[in-house]
Amino acid sequence: MIELRYGSRFWEQAGELPKAPQEKLARMVSLLGTNPFDSRLHTKHLKPPLEGTYAFRITRDWRVTFHFIDQQTVRLLEVKHRKDIYR
Numbered sequence: 001m002i003e004l005r006y007g008s009r010f011w012e013q014a015g016e017l018p019k020a021p022q023e024k025l026a027r028m029v030s031l032l033g034t035n036p037f038d039s040r041l042h043t044k045h046l047k048p049p050l051e052g053t054y055a056f057r058i059t060r061d062w063r064v065t066f067h068f069i070d071q072q073t074v075r076l077l078e079v080k081h082r083k084d085i086y087r
Helices: 010-015 019-034
Strands: 003-006 054-057 062-070 073-081
Touching: 003 019, 010 019, 010 073, 019 054, 019 062, 019 073
Parallel strands: 003 073
Antiparallel strands: 054 062, 062 073
């Protein structure tokens, strides 16, 4: 099981999501805690300047960024629209 920690803006941004993606986010975070590379998350390793960061898909339009603190700990960083998350 992966320990999940949350960045300072994560919950604020999650609260601003439309209702359907908010509900799906809860399921996706649960999957992340079990296996960060579960195929249903569509996890991808990001390239510079976001090297060391990963993203997973909530819906077609919404993404979450995260990074590994260590092998058993993940910090969820941000929840944003796909057009904004990679900037």
